Amino acid sequence: xxxxxxxxxxxxxxxxxxxxxxxxxxxxxxxxxxxxxxxxxxxxxxxxxxxxxxxxxxxxxxxxxxxxxxxxxxxxxxxxxxxxxxxxxxxxxxxxxxxxxxxxxxxxxxxxxxxxxxxxxxxxxxxxxxxxxxxxxxxxxxxxxxxxxxxxxxxxxxxxxxxxxxxxxxxxxxxxxxxxxxxxxxxxxxxxxxxxxxxxxxxxxxxxxxxxxxxxxxxxxxxxxxxxxxxxxxxxxxxxxxxxxxxxxxxxxxxxxxxxxxxxxxxxxxxxxxxxxxxxxxxxxxxxxxxxxxxxxxxxxxxxxxxxxxxxxxxxxx
Numbered sequence: 001x002x003x004x005x006x007x008x009x010x011x012x013x014x015x016x017x018x019x020x021x022x023x024x025x026x027x028x029x030x031x032x033x034x035x036x037x038x039x040x041x042x043x044x045x046x047x048x049x050x051x052x053x054x055x056x057x058x059x060x061x062x063x064x065x066x067x068x069x070x071x072x073x074x075x076x077x078x079x080x081x082x083x084x085x086x087x088x089x090x091x092x093x094x095x096x097x098x099x100x101x102x103x104x105x106x107x108x109x110x111x112x113x114x115x116x117x118x119x120x121x122x123x124x125x126x127x128x129x130x131x132x133x134x135x136x137x138x139x140x141x142x143x144x145x146x147x148x149x150x151x152x153x154x155x156x157x158x159x160x161x162x163x164x165x166x167x168x169x170x171x172x173x174x175x176x177x178x179x180x181x182x183x184x185x186x187x188x189x190x191x192x193x194x195x196x197x198x199x200x201x202x203x204x205x206x207x208x209x210x211x212x213x214x215x216x217x218x219x220x221x222x223x224x225x226x227x228x229x230x231x232x233x234x235x236x237x238x239x240x241x242x243x244x245x246x247x248x249x250x251x252x253x254x255x256x257x258x259x260x261x262x263x264x265x266x267x268x269x270x271x272x273x274x275x276x277x278x279x280x281x282x283x284x285x286x287x288x289x290x291x292x293x294x295x296x297x298x299x300x301x302x303x304x305x306x307x308x309x310x311x312x313x314x315x316x317x318x
Contacts, residue, residue, distance in 0.1 A: 006204055056298075062291040069287035084311060090293065093273045096183055100272065101251035103187040104194065109243060110197030111191075117228050119199070120206045130203065133196035141193070145260035148189040152176055152261075179269035182262050186270050190257045205239035220259035245308050248299050273297055 043294035064079055086088055119129055136144060151157040152175040159170035175185040213231045222230065233240070255274035258264065264271035264279075273293060281290035 030249055056133050059291045059294055063295045065288045067288035067291075068188070068285040069281065070285075073288060076288075081296070083289065084292055084296060087173045089268065089271070090273070090276060092268060093271045093276045096271060097252050097254070097273055099183060100187055100254060103184070104191065104247050104251050105244065107187075108191045108195035108198055109240075109247065111195045112202050112243075113228075113233075113240075115199045116202035116206055117232060119203055120232075129143050130200055135196070136193040137197040139193070141256040142260055144193050145189060145257045148192070149176065149261050152189075176262050177266055179267055180269040182266060186258045186261050189261060190254065193257075194247075201239060201243060203238060205236040209235040239310075245304065248304055252297055254301060268305060 052175065062073060064075060064077055066079075067073035068077050115133070119126065120134075154160065154170070154174055154177075159173065162168070162170060173181070175181050209232060213235070214227055217227055217231055252276060254272055255278070258270055258272050259275055259278070262270045264275040274297075277290045277293040277297075280286045280293065
């Protein structure tokens with residue numbers, strides 16, 4: 001008689017119990033790491049609140065007051081903002097800032113793209129050239145502006161040097177004293193220091209471009225310009241868009257070069273919003289009105305960043 005052995009059913013491992021034991025431990029470890037990270041960030045967050053958030057909130061409050069910067073402010077609501085939209089001097093300064101931004105978006109970015117693309121093909125002395133381009137950016141703006149103010153002066157600068165050798169091309173040209181040339185001259189000097197910084201940014205982005213793409217277009221007989229337009233520029237487009245946004249914001253905050261070179265003159269021909277804000281705050285003792293200008297320019301910056309973020313979220317290919 002054959003005996004049939006009945007296999008006893010195996011009990012499945014208690015996976016749920018093991019998972020239950022592991023998950024709380026992982027959760028506690030992650031929670032502990034989060035608390036530790038926040039602990040390290042707490043000093044920086046506190047400094048940021050004191051240095052950035054605090055003055056920002058105070059500026060918004062003072063923009064709603066009549067305040068000379070010394071006595072107690074008097075709340076006047078939105079009267080400063082109503083005055084802003086009717087102030088022809090402020091609107092004129094905004095127009096100058098728009099011109100300034102357009103100049104900085106066209107001239108230095110174009111020069112930087114071309115310079116970085118040419119420099120990307122250089123194998124020897126690349127670090128030297130990069131350093132030379134970057135030096136004007138790291139020199140103090142006051143020093144740069146003072147040097148260029150001397151060079152553009154008709155008595156001591158380039159015009160005087162040309163006169164000594166019998167060349168009189170610049171005899172009647174007053175770069176910083178002509179209402180038609182002052183703003184462009186300030187933008188030119190600012191471009192001199194800004195484009196070298198952009199060269200370094202673009203060059204760093206170009207070094208990450210896949211070299212096989214260049215080999216492919218060269219096999220197809222592409223020219224250097226076609227290489228740049230079809231390979232380099234699409235590959236560095238995120239950096240390009242970042243530079244555009246940065247330049248727009250920075251152009252509306254420009255102050256140092258214009259202040260040192262012309263202080264907004266002659267006859268407000270190079271007056272920027274930042275210089276007008278400084279004059280209202282310290283010269284005219286209208287700190288409340290100056291605060292309204294600052295809030296208005298900050299709002300413009302927020303709008304630019306919001307549009308950029310919205311386009312990114314909408315799947316804008318950059």
